[in-house]
C-alpha cells in the first residue's frame with residue numbers, strides 16, 4: 001500500500017489536521033494562486049463539471065471540501081434552492097463566506113465547517129453534490145466517498161473533479177516540469193508555505209486516478225460510474241449515482 005502523503009512530513013499529527021492547517025496557512029492566497037497557476041482553466045473545469053448536473057435540476061446541493069466556495073458559487077448556474085458547502089479549514093471558509101456576503105448570496109449559499117468523513121447531515125438530503133480538488137486530500141478516501149453517498153438522495157449524482165496525470169508525449173513532460181519544478185517554487189514564494197506546493201504534486205502522484213478511482217467509487221456502491229479526462233488528462237471529472 002502507498003504511504004500516506006502529508007503536507008508537513010516532520011509532524012506526527014493526522015493527515016486531516018495537517019491538511020486543515022495547510023489550507024488555513026494558504027487561504028489568503030488560495031484563489032489567486034489557483035487561478036494564476038492554472039491560467040484560469042480551473043474555472044472552466046468547474047463549469048464543465050456543474051453542467052453535467054444540469055439535466056437533473058438539483059434543488060438541494062452539497063459542495064464537499066468547498067474551500068473558498070468557487071464550486072458552490074458555480075453551482076448557482078443550475079438555479080438550485082440552496083447550495084451548502086462543507087470544509088475543515090476555517091481559513092478557507094472565512095474567505096469563502098466573505099465572497100458569498102460580498103455578492104449578497106447568503107440566502108442561497110451557506111459554507112459551514114464539516115468533515116467529509118462525518119458529514120453533518122441526515123441521509124438522503126441532497127439531490128446532487130460536487131467535490132473540487134478535495135478527495136485527494138481526504139484522510140480516509142473510502143470513508144469520505146461512503147459518507148457522501150449516504151447524504152445523497154437515491155438517484156442523486158456526485159460529481160468529482162480531481163487532478164490526474166497526463167500520459168501522452170509531450171504534455172506529460174511539460175506538465176511534469178511545470179507541476180514538480182516550477183509550481184512548488186511559485187507557490188512557496190507567493191503563499192509563504194513551502195510545504196503546500198510540494199504536497200500538491202506529491203498528493204496528485206499518490207492519488208488513485210482514472211480507472212482505479214472509478215473502481216473505488218463502484219466499491220463504495222456508486223452506480224453508472226463514468227469519467228471524462230480534461231485538458232490532456234491534467235484533470236478528470238468523475239460521476240457516480242446513488
Ligand SMILES: C[S@@+](CC[C@H](N)C(=O)[O-])C[C@H]1O[C@@H](n2cnc3c(N)ncnc32)[C@H](O)[C@@H]1O
Nearest residue numbers: 023065066067087088089092115116132133137
Ligand atoms: C484544493 S482545496 C479545493 C477547494 C475548492 N473545492 C475548489 O474547488 O477550489 C481542498 C479543500 O479540501 C478541504 N478538505 C480536505 N479534507 C477535507 C475533509 N475531510 N472534509 C472537508 N474538507 C476537506 C481542505 O480544507 C481544502 O479547503
